Amino acid sequence: MRPFASGRSVVLWCVLLAAASPRSVPRPPAAEDGYDLWLRYRLVDDAGRLAQYRAALTHLVVEGDSPTLRAARDELSFGLAGLLGSAIPGADSVRRDGALIAGTPATSPLVAALPLADDLRRAGDEGFVLRALRVRGRQAIVIAGNSGAGVLYGAFHLLRLIQTGTPLGALAVVGAPKLRLRLLDHWDNLDRTEERGYAGRSLWDWTHLPDSIDPRYRDYARANASLGINGTVLTNVNANAGVLAPDFLAKVAALASVLRPYGVRVYLTARFSAPIELAGLGTADPLDSAVRAWWRRKVDEIYRVVPDFGGFVVKANSEGQPGPQDYGRTHADGANMLADALAPHGGVVMWRAFVYSNDVPTDRVRQAYDEFTPQDGKFRENVLLQVKNGPLDFQPREPFHPLFGAMPRTPLMMELQITKEYLGQDTHLAFLAPLWEEALRADTYARGPGSTVGHEIRGLAGVANVGSDRDWCGSDLNQANWYAFGRLAWDYTLSSAAIADEWIRMTFSNDPRVVGPVKAMTLASREAVVNYMTPLGLAHQMARGHHYGPGPWVAGGRADQTSVYFNRADTAGLGFDRTATGSNAVRQYFPPVRRRFADRDSVPETLLLWFHHVGWSQRLRSGRTLWQELLSHYQAGVDTVRWMEQTWDGLQGLVDSERFRRVQAFLRIQEVEARWWRDASVSYWQSFSHLPLPPGYEAPAHSLDWYRQLRCPPDPRKPRCDALTNNGTP
């Protein structure tokens, strides 16, 4: 419908080309709505490279037939047709130079005959081998895998290399995932709301499933497969037992059928009290034989309709969810019951360590470690303990979770949050790869130096930021986080910079005038958010009722859900003493880390106030006082957003106008709100420090009372406070 819609303009252009008409099209080039994500297979715009690719890829030979091999072949046909400007024909044998051969040794005699045995061994079950070599005297490129999924991942990797302008002449890549479980967790409810979604409604149109299959499901699967994501948890951890009822399982089965060819297995969240809610049992006690029998029958029933069902994710005895402790049993008792039901089918239980009991602990961040380490070794083999990256809750910055490395006899997964619940939700630019990289590379010293968090885990789960919005993620730049999650799940040693580089080239352009500035913005963005929201190790300073704007003054109600509990601001200083003189949470880390964090001289300044209560006028390593340092971080946050705005403005004409304008509008909002965070926070801290702002420092636009009284518009989950822009009354 848009006059600038892509198909239309293209038709015009080619009719014009074909007819050599002198008439010109009165329209700018195609606008972009973001639906394509990073799978934008646009014509390679470097003529020399295009010629090389065309010569290297003249025909496609895929031996063997399976839904996954067909998916690989279709993606190669479609992707190369776009990238090279014309379809490359399929063939049943190598006919001339430029053969693209794809297959597994088991299904393809051609692949089986190639000298790839060593490489294929390294590739393992899910990996791939990409090689330029001669086959029957002809120049060829081969994509080989030990499974259809490996071939599919190799196909996407080859397309990525072309999208990013990589020469193929000496192609020799062996790719293999470093983690077995690479999952998106959808916190999606059965009524299509999302617990923390900022991109419209849930993708899963339960109402019309299984009768009507939205074409988006397949594109969702393609996007995941392009990154190697191999599982999806369809439902919210705050679970509804309804999804386990037969009617819903039929819907789940329909989704699983669409995702299966793309190597994406379906998982569900299990509500612990389901036997009571669905079957009317009097208990959900995991040691009760009727309960155990019910779960076994239910799991058998699931596998009848979803033969490759992955397993369950469980949030139990946390934030009011039912669990085994309701019956005086342990987490292990609960997890093992489900694990026993799943084991015969090869399914797993991912048991969340994010427990939030009804009692307020001495220090909220200690709870998971204290509760779970005594149970190490008590879980079945097919149970994984799923641990958030930090011990609190997906804050802009936290130290790594002390459970990593601390349960040597229990396989751990790491849970990350792709959806930006605490980092500006849909609107603010915050590229999260640096946050995740920081956690994955942190050294736990569990087994001596080099025991990084990445080494200590078996899988990565990311809370999805995907919804029904046309652009999937609520903003064009949020797509980068889905991309980065998938790439890190495949290989947690990848750098943020490398990931950003790929994503920008695939999503926007290989033009260095675009890649450079967008990469700089992207990589700076998370630290900007930390600075204007919660610098120097502060955390959990949101306003009551939403996780969007500032509320460092929030008090009352349950203590460990308030800001004052976490900031411990007083006239002496700021920060939570977690050393031996305080909660001693620091003791949960292995000694070298513990010592580093416990000592104010060695703790990273980024985590200073997480571990220490510091006097307002105390000098930090920079020579500046805490007060001065704090102010400068808040200001740096705002300044970085302003720089991002200017940088983006400079891309006008280099980025299509539709995405350009959308990003520009969101950056404007981000600046207003960065100032809101800075001004509200600084005003509040000043009410304790009683220290002046230095000359020239941007004074808060309003009084502390004004910020405290600010009430935001009706959207309960996404308050945009227009009073901030309008300078009106709150």
Next chain:
Amino acid sequence: MRPFASGRSVVLWCVLLAAASPRSVPRPPAAEDGYDLWLRYRLVDDAGRLAQYRAALTHLVVEGDSPTLRAARDELSFGLAGLLGSAIPGADSVRRDGALIAGTPATSPLVAALPLADDLRRAGDEGFVLRALRVRGRQAIVIAGNSGAGVLYGAFHLLRLIQTGTPLGALAVVGAPKLRLRLLDHWDNLDRTEERGYAGRSLWDWTHLPDSIDPRYRDYARANASLGINGTVLTNVNANAGVLAPDFLAKVAALASVLRPYGVRVYLTARFSAPIELAGLGTADPLDSAVRAWWRRKVDEIYRVVPDFGGFVVKANSEGQPGPQDYGRTHADGANMLADALAPHGGVVMWRAFVYSNDVPTDRVRQAYDEFTPQDGKFRENVLLQVKNGPLDFQPREPFHPLFGAMPRTPLMMELQITKEYLGQDTHLAFLAPLWEEALRADTYARGPGSTVGHEIRGLAGVANVGSDRDWCGSDLNQANWYAFGRLAWDYTLSSAAIADEWIRMTFSNDPRVVGPVKAMTLASREAVVNYMTPLGLAHQMARGHHYGPGPWVAGGRADQTSVYFNRADTAGLGFDRTATGSNAVRQYFPPVRRRFADRDSVPETLLLWFHHVGWSQRLRSGRTLWQELLSHYQAGVDTVRWMEQTWDGLQGLVDSERFRRVQAFLRIQEVEARWWRDASVSYWQSFSHLPLPPGYEAPAHSLDWYRQLRCPPDPRKPRCDALTNNGTP
């Protein structure tokens, strides 16, 4: 992202064409996601006609410049480029045969010089003249209007003629709207939920307005302008005063700016208690001077930011909404207060006659008439009373509302519901033009024969079915209802069949193998819904808590919100006696209508049980008993859906696969649910009639108890009862 996405395939096709390459594209033709609506400007597929159009339209001459004339020019450029396969160039004068001239006499000397004065007089303020004539010796087509909006409407009309394959040789059309007010009413809340929306969330992204302007707003404006819709009420009649606060008015102003060039004025709903809620006044009494002054200032403030603001829609003293009766004042008092504030700016008040007071009346359907007729003549000139098509509430079938024609001194508007709250919501096919045509053509006899409802109104308001879904309306076929509403608002004498014909040609194809079957389905669909839901004049038989599935047994709570109140089923018979022996609601109609409805021998059988309680074994005009007739209507409803399924199945290959599959899936659902309605209803009636089903009649799949106990899945607004398909337990 879809491999079959239109732009991509087209690129391939033209590259192939251009290069005359022997390679073939391994993909089927473009799929369609429904975003284009009926503005699908695809290349004219009849070669002869295409040649004629190309010869008749060689260059475009638009004299004058205004945002609306630019919109007209842009639409012509864009639309003709698509339809003719190449852009037609702009020119500043008539250069050769084939000039397309557009403008107003005031801005275009060329138009002013043409002999169009009589036609332009007939076209009026908003109409247009479309003529093929010779200009300066050259063959030309002119689009003339007295205003930019007239030219824009003419441009869309010309494009429609081409889309539907109409020859232009003897073109001579004068188009003028029969109604002044042609509005969409959005029942949209400020948190992006919708009161009765089945197409995702509200279009209005309040959170990011005014900073970020979704490109969809402009396409929404284009779609409306293409039909002549000239106003939009942005907010729900169950109003939130928040929209009148300054922050929200800035957002409203941003939307108004996008809509203005397309002739679409913005209206808002006014919450009667806003002076209390926004300004802290102690009362909202319409005769209180402070209240009156507050509204005057508020209206002045609105006009400062939206200079062409249309006015207010008000739902007062109905279903718990505040209103003048809270202060012992009349509806006229309330409406006049707002009208006085709006009058200096030219705004209007649309005061809803849908009142639902706290007292249960003797007959729900009498209430509006009883309450409003005594106030005829007491409203200001700029107040319109907005009356639903029928006296109950948007049921599949109702008689026309007795207020039409009954308030000769008060201008009336008719309110229709485009969103299918009671007719299967997003999923069921129900083309509503026949329903609306029935109401608009009904003869009130208010001023003797020929006083049709259409003659008695000044405007038409339709409760929008538009949301954030990619296809705008929740299903491809629901788009027809937006289209039909707009066309009838422009000209209420158009026939359903003519409207369906246009819409199908523009939306799908001119291929007679498509037009014929789709038209037949479309035109039969509403009567099918009546038959399987509420045949023979039944109404309001939905299950408790939603307006989707059947619940003829619903009782308890407020009487006039129950099914049993409306069906009056007992062992004697069925139906609501509204004659003199009953509620005498029939008396509200003018005598010839009254007599016709009151007499069981002359009442249309389609309204039999609306007006009469009829014995189960009483003979109807067909010779069959009520029981037999009832059964045959329910069965006919199901049979029609089955026939629609078969008809649609026959279009495989003629309709693009994406839309084909979506519609097919929804028709399958509709059949299951038509059987649900039939079986639940027949079972319930049988518990009173104690009469057998005739031999061969499809027996209900389950017992009456089963249907009564059926509980539907979690989506609170759209229960799909999968147990129906699975034959499981409810």
